[in-house]
Amino acid sequence: MGEPLSLKTSDQWLVVLYSFLIQAVGIGIAIYCFATFSLPWLDEFGASRRDIMLTTFWLQLATGAISPFIGYAIDKYPIRRIVLIGLVFLLLSVWLASLASELWHIWLVYASVLPLASTLLGSLAGQTVIVRAFAEKRGVAFGISALGTNFGGLVFPLLAAMWIQDFGWREALLYLGLFAALIVLPLTLLVFKRKEIEDAVNLPAMNTMVEDDLTTREIVRTLRFWIPVVGVVPLSMSFSGIQFNLGGLVRDLGVANDIEITSQLTGVMVICMMLGKLFYGGMGDRVNHRILFWVANSLTAIALFLVMMSSSESSLTLGIVFLGLGTGGILPLLALTISSRFPMASFARVMGLSAITIPFGAMSPVLAGWAYDSFGTYNYLFIALMGIIILVSVMVYFLPRPTSAN
Numbered sequence: 426m427g428e429p430l431s432l433k434t435s436d437q438w439l440v441v442l443y444s445f446l447i448q449a450v451g452i453g454i455a456i457y458c459f460a461t462f463s464l465p466w467l468d469e470f471g472a473s474r475r476d477i478m479l480t481t482f483w484l485q486l487a488t489g490a491i492s493p494f495i496g497y498a499i500d501k502y503p504i505r506r507i508v509l510i511g512l513v514f515l516l517l518s519v520w521l522a523s524l525a526s527e528l529w530h531i532w533l534v535y536a537s538v539l540p541l542a543s544t545l546l547g548s549l550a551g552q553t554v555i556v557r558a559f560a561e562k563r564g565v566a567f568g569i570s571a572l573g574t575n576f577g578g579l580v581f582p583l584l585a586a587m588w589i590q591d592f593g594w595r596e597a598l599l600y601l602g603l604f605a606a607l608i609v610l611p612l613t614l615l616v617f618k619r620k621e622i623e624d625a626v627n628l629p630a631m632n633t634m635v636e637d638d639l640t641t642r643e644i645v646r647t648l649r650f651w652i653p654v655v656g657v658v659p660l661s662m663s664f665s666g667i668q669f670n671l672g673g674l675v676r677d678l679g680v681a682n683d684i685e686i687t688s689q690l691t692g693v694m695v696i697c698m699m700l701g702k703l704f705y706g707g708m709g710d711r712v713n714h715r716i717l718f719w720v721a722n723s724l725t726a727i728a729l730f731l732v733m734m735s736s737s738e739s740s741l742t743l744g745i746v747f748l749g750l751g752t753g754g755i756l757p758l759l760a761l762t763i764s765s766r767f768p769m770a771s772f773a774r775v776m777g778l779s780a781i782t783i784p785f786g787a788m789s790p791v792l793a794g795w796a797y798d799s800f801g802t803y804n805y806l807f808i809a810l811m812g813i814i815i816l817v818s819v820m821v822y823f824l825p826r827p828t829s830a831n
Contacts, residue, residue: 568706
């Protein structure tokens with residue numbers, strides 16, 4: 426069996442930094458900034474909350490559809506090329522969205538160009554370079570690099586809120602794109618100037634499993650694929666259901682300056698998700714993955730209950746804290762369980778296939794918006810999600826053991 430190309434420790438941590446920052450840009454802008462922009466869009470287009478939430482539905486539906494193909498491409502083509510193409514799509518996305526005069530124009534961007542940007546320039550590429558650069562301490566590297574999504578979720582919504590207030594939402598989109606380009610382009614050129622890094626991350630690393638070349642049919646017929654993939658569904662549904670409706674939850678409290686408070690609560694969630702990722706990543710190399718799934722699901726169930734019962738900014742904040750600690754496990758748990766149960770040469774493809782459950786997360790904000798428009802509350806969705814968490818927690822008990830050295 427082939428082994429991952431050996432990298433110096435300094436080069437490995439440069440790869441971690443690169444993974445951290447491209448995930449910060451790709452996810453921070455595409456996902457976390459939505460709650461901040463949703464409020465001016467509600468006012469600008471006179472849309473219902475359900476219609477605003479359809480924006481995220483199209484994004485996640487399209488992301489789930491294209492991710493298997495992007496994963497295949499990442500396994501076949503240089504990472505540098507993948508990331509730079511993603512940056513081009515990101516710049517095109519913010520420019521087109523800034524020209525929107527109807528809500529369906531925003532839908533179109535979120536259903537076509539932005540999914541390409543967030544998939545090419547985001548977690549799929551970021552996690553793949555970690556797998557190929559690390560044979561040991563991979564869980565720690567996953568946990569630290571995955572913090573990038575939350576760092577982006579902390580920085581970009583705050584920048585967006587500031588720019589929206591100072592210049593308007595259209596200009597804020599353009600400034601976000603420029604800021605992203607100033608980070609990704611020079612960093613990519615700098616990192617891949619080092620031949621050792623380029624060789625390591627562009628040659629799929631091989632683990633110690635017997636079956637190195639699994640077909641798609643073989644992958645999707647195994648419990649080691651479906652249990653971790655389904656295991657994160659209630660986490661992603663809870664995260665998207667609350668995160669994308671956070672602006673509405675804040676507005677319902679009747680507080681002044683709801684845009685600022687929404688961005689601040691997004692920051693609280695991000696910090697707690699960062700703590701969660703450090704925990705799950707650090708424990709992932711030492712603790713049974715089933716236990717970590719149970720911890721994440723329990724914390725998320727508590728968060729749903731607290732958000733459901735919130736009647737003030739402080740009680741909503743407490744719910745957001747638990748939500749961040751629980752859903753911080755989504756990326757590291759999925760990456761850890763898959764990387765320790767499938768060949769490294771197929772990691773990006775398996776992770777891409779795992780995105781077929783994204784439509785469930787996509788439905789959550791829309792269902793929440795529908796529940797609010799129909800009944801004046803999000804609570805019916807939150808109760809349903811707590812029930813799903815119980816069912817999935819039972820299923821996780823049957824997660825197969827790792828079949829490769831991690």
